[in-house]
Amino acid sequence: MTPDGENNAAIKTDLMETRGTVDRYGVDRPALRAYRLARLRAELRRHDYAGILLYDPINVRYACDSRNMAVWCLHNAVRYCFVATDGPVVIFDFHNCEHLSEDIEVIDEIRPGTSWFYFEAGPRAAEQAKTWAAEIADLVFRQGGGNRRLAVDKCEPMGVAALQALGITIHDGQEVTELARVIKGPEELKAMARAIAVCQNAVGEMRRRLEPGMTENQLWAVMNEVNAAQGGEWIETRLLSAGGRTNPWFRECSDNIIKAGDIVSFDTDLIGPYGYCADISRTFFCGDGRPSDEQRRLYQLACEQIETNTELLKPGLGFRELSERAWTLPPSCAANRYSVVVHGVGLCDEYPAVKYVKDFARSGYDGVFQAGMTVCVESYIGEEGGHEGVKMEQQVLITENGAQLLSDFPYEEALLSREI
Secondary structure, eight states: OOOHHHHHHHHHHHHHTOOOOBOTTSOBHHHHHHHHHHHHHHHHHHHTOSEEEEOSHHHHHHHHOOOSSHHHHTTSOOOEEEEETTSOEEEEESTTOGGGGTTOTTOOEEEEOOOOSHHHHGGGHHHHHHHHHHHHHHHHHHHSTTOOEEEESOOOHHHHHHHHHTTOEEEEHHHHHHHHHTSOOHHHHHHHHHHHHHHHHHHHHHHHHOOTTOBHHHHHHHHHHHHHHTTOOEESOOOEEEGGGGSSSOOOOOSOBOOTTOEEEEEOOEEOGGGOEEOOEEEEEOSSSOOOHHHHHHHHHHHHHHHHHHHHOOTTOBHHHHHHHSOOOOGGGGGGOOSOSEEEESSSEEEEEEOOGGGHHHHOOOOBOOTTOEEEEEEEEEOTTOSOEEEEEEEEEEETTEEEESOOOOOOHHHHOOOO
């Protein structure tokens, strides 16, 4: 990762030229854009790349704050962005959509995109790919100063071959973008705070409307309603389930009817205002009755896991070290463990993904937590073969003094009782 001093020098230079206005939520959009673009370019310099070609709408958003039909563009490669390491930012947009980015000051040029995936190009795909590659290669030749090393985040084989035929060498753009995005600037934290506030408004409304007889889909729809009404963008998953459908985890919401006495577990995975992710999880108790001893036991274990692992987080802590020191799951819950102990969060779930110690040899990787990282602390507690399971998750900022909670929606009082 680029040393902080190198990144900060580049970022400071760009921010000195920023004269943005602050919006109603206290976010300076030009400063937000300048910080992110400087982070991205610092990573490009560190890797000695001429530039980066971005197709993933999340990466395009990070680089230049331009959006257009983001979910549709996740599976239709119609818009892309070229960022020269030392040169212009060029956005290539969908048919007649150039006006959507005309007020974004970090974008130097807007061009119509060339689509060569089969839905758009049909049997002319190879022809269109060559046209597309020639335009991208021209930018690299003009802006790279002889450097033909291009980072790319997502590209089909036909496009890779077309660029390589023109002398461009292709390198991993995902590494560049993930490492650029890992440290959040002041304006990013303000934007994330707004996204979390909207998310917690939605969770509060879900809590108020929860009643026996409604379906899981109806409850999940409340989150979408509030998010959209308050300027949010989309929900990444449909992870909400009730009663016996909460164990094992990862069932999507359905027309299952929520009954009195059920627990309802959910993961927000919410993309809110400014495109920032609010990724928190809660478990509710439905109805006016008394939760069972087993429901309260599972809930208290989940809270203990979240709180213990949050207290461990600090700058300089290694990913492997956290995995080894993390709260130990009861053996009866180990088989149903969540996929990670902690993961990064920004415009979506992002680097790092810290695995459980028993998964480290198969899929873990090491690294170091730094001040300025925002992460989510995860818990899923469900007995193997058990009836119900509890999902909990908190979003935090790592500061010089440890972890600072960014999400503060209250725990479920009925399930929190220590009297068992």
